[in-house]
């Protein structure tokens with residue numbers, strides 16, 4: 152092993168590729184300065200992507216979720232939010248911030264809610280089930296909807312990682328009672344902060360109760376965009392990732408997050424990136440498809456892909472390793488080229504969440520998924536020698 156230079160990735164790449172996120176272009180920065188009234192542009196752009204819905208803009212995706220959960224629970228006079236056993240920790244944090252309880256639902260090795268597991272559980276106290284459409288891949292919702300509709304449970308179609316994706320049932324974010332968007336770092340629509348709700352049909356709080364967006368702040372938007380662009384440079388990102396206090400790449404469960412409306416800089420950045428959003432998604436999806444094809448042909452790792460006919464947006468490519476040991480080895484070797492394990496574990500392992508959970512449901516499927524999952528960058532930085540190194544490494548641990 153000592154003579155194999157591919158075994159020492161830090162020597163081979165004295166840089167570190169961020170796991171996701173792309174630079175704001177010069178044209179986008181100019182658009183920030185040119186657009187005097189970005190809020191209507193953001194609303195129009197989102198409505199075009201999602202179809203008819205009532206939008207409200209919030210400080211973050213988790214804050215949007217908190218508002219949605221509170222409303223859905225109050226309307227139904229129920230106090231449980233049902234979540235997939237493996238998902239972003241911000242989702243249970245939002246449920247707890249709304250004063251509600253969380254029940255976990257088992258997932259399959261595709262990372263999706265298992266409808267058979269759902270069918271066996273008592274939905275009577277459930278206000279809503281969240282589908283999280285991880286890695287930009289749409290989860291099928293028709294079967295889930297049948298089960299939920301029969302028992303008066305809302306579906307929250309979380310499009311934080313999948314805005315622009317669509318399945319046979321429609322655009323992700325529009326297939327339930329409410330869609331949730333996040334404009335945070337590394338999301339398909341990144342404005343370095345902010346989130347939104349898109350209420351479909353007649354549900355949703357009165358428009359007058361939506362928080363006001365802060366006034367546009369183009370200068371702050373430009374400073375943030377410049378700092379972010381700098382941080383994405385692999386030689387710089389390497390140093391930033393090594394500073395523990397910055398907590399880069401860490402996932403924390405924290406129900407004490409900022410409340411209120413969207414920030415004025417995020418509105419400016421969202422308006423600037425929306426015109427090129429779909430083209431950027433298509434380009435990323437093409438890179439993800441090419442990477443997935445080589446992984447499938449050359450290795451024993453399995454990319455998590457959209458069903459035939461569906462459209463995915465892949466802010467990262469999720470890949471399932473043949474075993475937990477192979478995942479750990481591959482992750483160690485590939486971290487410098489942007490590989491991550493995504494979240495630290497299934498939700499059943501989050502200690503601070505335990506007092507807020509109901510049901511004894513164990514989720515061994517979620518544990519197995521978490522143990523075998525690896526995500527790869529779908530940005531242009533994973534090309535050339537970095538790409539070949541990635542494939543060589545996956546072959547080696549196959």
Ligand SMILES: Cc1ncc(COP(=O)(O)O)c(C=O)c1O
Pocket residue numbers: 211212213214239241242283285309311312332333334335345346
């Ligand atoms: C699936 C999913 N839902 C919700 C959120 C919460 O979004 P935010 O980070 O904007 O609070 C995230 C964010 O990381 C996410 O990945």
